[in-house]
Amino acid sequence: MIELTDITNTINFQFAIVGYEFPDSKDNWCLLKVIVQQNNNRFEKTDPALEIADLHTLYNWFDDLSKSRLPSHAELWFTEPCFSLAFIASKNQKVTISIKLSGELKPDFCFDDPYELHNDGTIVFQLAESNFIAILENLKQWIEKYPPRK
Template sequence: MIELTDITNTVNLQFGIVGYEFPDSKDDWCLLKVIVQQSGNRFEKTDPALEIADLHTLYNWFNDLSKSRLPSDAMLDFTEPCFSLAFISYKNQMVTISITLSCELKPDFCFDASYDLQNDWTIAFELSKYNLVRILENLKQWIEKYPSRI
């Protein structure tokens, strides 16, 4: 699982691939597990939100950020619109991104911080080189564990 704490240090987000949606099929949909915690609130959901190819896209996106390069797409979204990412800035050796959770992965409680919410949860994170290395390690493990079956 990838675990991140937001820039306000009040929201903890964990996410990881926990299997194929249909283990006995040639389908390439992965089950994405998301856990969001803030104060006493906790939301946990598993949803077929990413395809195997999306894992490679995520790896390349974070790999660019880890090498202080702009990713090919500042905004990264997928077929299922419930999990998306955006590059915000690079400053003082820290990369700032946002992750938006919506639809099936939208937590069922409201932020208790000063976030400006509309329909989706958008959470900002500052990532150090260490964070980026850990994210890439997790993505590489998922890619190896869940190869394309098509």
């Protein structure tokens, strides 16, 4: 499970690949589980939001950012538009990104956000080296555990 805390230090966001959508078929959709918590509010949902190939795309995107390289795409979205990411900035060895949750993955509560940083299901994170190590290790494990099926 990848766990991140937003830039206001009030929203905890976790996500993980927890299996194939159809374990007994050759379908390459995987189940993405997300958990969003702020104060007493908690949202948890599992949805077939990513394909197996998307895990490689995510790995490469985060790997580029971890090495202070611009990723091939500043914004990253997938076939299912309920989970997307965007590169915002890199400064002082920290990378700022946003993750937008929409549709089935949008939290069912409004963020307590006096600065309006998290409108529309978008959460902003500042990532350090330790975050990248954890993210890349998790993605690598998921890629190995859920290979493409033919």
